[in-house]
Amino acid sequence: MTQQQMMHATNATNLADILERVLDKGVVIAGDIKIQIADIDLLTIKIRLLVASVDKALEMGINWWQTDPYLSSKAQDAENADRIKKLEDEVHKLKSEA
Amino acid sequence: MEGFYLYCVRKSGGPSVGFATKGIDEKGEVFTRTFQGLEAVISRVPLEEFDSDIVRNKARNDLSWIKNMAVLHEAVIEEAMRGPGEILSLIPLKFGTIFKDEHALEATLAEHYEQFQETLDRLTGKQEWGVKAYLTDQQMFEQSVKEDNAAIRKKAGEMAGLPEGMAFLMEEEFNDFVSREANKALDLLAEGLTESLGRYAEAVVLSPSLGKELTGKREPMVFNAACLVRSGTIEEFREAARQLLGEIREKGLDLEVSGPWPAYHFATLEK
Numbered sequence: 001m002t003q004q005q006m007m008h009a010t011n012a013t014n015l016a017d018i019l020e021r022v023l024d025k026g027v028v029i030a031g032d033i034k035i036q037i038a039d040i041d042l043l044t045i046k047i048r049l050l051v052a053s054v055d056k057a058l059e060m061g062i063n064w065w066q067t068d069p070y071l072s073s074k075a076q077d078a079e080n081a082d083r084i085k086k087l088e089d090e091v092h093k094l095k096s097e098a
Numbered sequence: 099m100e101g102f103y104l105y106c107v108r109k110s111g112g113p114s115v116g117f118a119t120k121g122i123d124e125k126g127e128v129f130t131r132t133f134q135g136l137e138a139v140i141s142r143v144p145l146e147e148f149d150s151d152i153v154r155n156k157a158r159n160d161l162s163w164i165k166n167m168a169v170l171h172e173a174v175i176e177e178a179m180r181g182p183g184e185i186l187s188l189i190p191l192k193f194g195t196i197f198k199d200e201h202a203l204e205a206t207l208a209e210h211y212e213q214f215q216e217t218l219d220r221l222t223g224k225q226e227w228g229v230k231a232y233l234t235d236q237q238m239f240e241q242s243v244k245e246d247n248a249a250i251r252k253k254a255g256e257m258a259g260l261p262e263g264m265a266f267l268m269e270e271e272f273n274d275f276v277s278r279e280a281n282k283a284l285d286l287l288a289e290g291l292t293e294s295l296g297r298y299a300e301a302v303v304l305s306p307s308l309g310k311e312l313t314g315k316r317e318p319m320v321f322n323a324a325c326l327v328r329s330g331t332i333e334e335f336r337e338a339a340r341q342l343l344g345e346i347r348e349k350g351l352d353l354e355v356s357g358p359w360p361a362y363h364f365a366t367l368e369k
Contacts, residue, residue, distance in 0.1 A: 015165065016312040017228060017356060020305070022168040025362035026192035027217075029206055 101145040102197045105174045106360065107207070107214050108188035109222075110137040119177045122170050123147070128177070131200065133207040136214055139178045139188075140203070148196055157194075168193065175360045185329065187221040189214060189367075190360040213367040224300060224326050226364060227357030229339060231291065231321035231346065233284070238350030240276055243283045250279055287346065288321045294342055298335040299325035303363045317352070324363035332358075 103122050110132045117128035121141025128141045147153065156163040175190050197203040207214070233239060244250050253272055257265050288304075296302050307319035327335045336355060343353040 014356065015169070016308050016314065017359075018172045019165065019168050019312060020308060021190075021359065021362040022171050022193050023164070026190045027365055027367055028192045029195065029210055029367075 099145045099198075100142045101148065102140045102200065102203050103143045103148070104191050104195045104197065104203065105139045105141075105171065106178050106188045106190045107218075108137050108139065108178060108186055109218050110135055117174065117177055119173045120170075121174065122167060124170065128174050131203065133204060134211065136207055136211065136218075138203060138207060139174065141174070143196060145196070145198065148194075172360075179358070179360055185225050185358050187218055187224065188360060189217055189221075189365040190362050210367060213369075217365055217367055221326075221361050221365060223329050224361070224364075225329055225332065225358035226361040227299075227325045227327050227332075227335065227355060228359060229291070229295060229321070229323045229325060230319055230354045230356075231288075232315060232317040232352045232354070233320050233350065234317045234352045235350030239284075240280050242349040243280045244276060247279050247283070250276060284320055287349075287351075291321055291342060291346075292323065294338065295323060295325050295335075298331060298338045299327050301326040301364060305363075320351070324359070326361065326364045 103126075105122075105128070110130075117139075119128055120126065121128050121143065123141070123143050126141040126143060128139060130137045130139055132138075157167075171193055175188070178188055179186055197206065244254070253275060257268050257272060260268065292302055292304065303324045305322045305324065307322050310316065310318065313319055325335070339353060339355045346353060
């Protein structure tokens, strides 16, 4: 048999390949003497959820993390108050003319 | 106190040379323990370190730690795969499989002895190869779909005959239709790839495509397969993959082949 060339090098793609295999796959052998290192599955799910949510937001053109709802609603309130004041003045003016 | 980290199980009788790769803790030597024709590839690890809240916490939250551990784990298994002039079949174990002492390890090997033997027999003379496809040029792909798809050509023809204002109104609907057809075409293409690869493989397993954050690529992954290929037909398999790449490149896709991998997708213990 000819020597197979190992094609792996730890570039970005192969890192993904490695993570996918090592963290997701591999034979699980049961037994009470086995010490399992934490919730790896949970972590991979977390990564995938993160990927999905950021991608979706970018896709939709939403940059929600850059807007501050508190500040923007404050600005809106000030503008509304200004508008109400103008309308009230106008009503007063109309009343006094009538 | 030290425990034993188990990386993989292979058949004994291979070369009894030492491992160049260090263990998962980057200190311990990797060595083998033979058990009735099976060989466990292990290294000593400090139990208090690996069975601690610190490690559990890192495994939950520290992505760079996890990445590093996965690469170290994989490096040992890849060295265990390399026989003199051939790829050895082995059973990769789940990340983080640790035994308190050699007796516990031996007891587990004894308990699963037949399953290990059966699985290794099934995998002997076969290798796992990965095939992934990426959508590198979405416009090119949509263009190829438009050209091949009679329904799209018909709609486009109808729109061409409409007054400019009407055509403008129809455009959004038309674009949605093209996107839907492109998605369908992508599914069909994946089915076609699976079928073609299946002719050169003993088995093909499809996995969900990986996200861009994991691949580090700008192009989305659209196909993710693992193939179990006979060692004697690897060249035919790779040639077939090259031909498939030639076909799909014209449609704006790229194909990536990697291997040989430890048989992560095929080394399952039969009950």
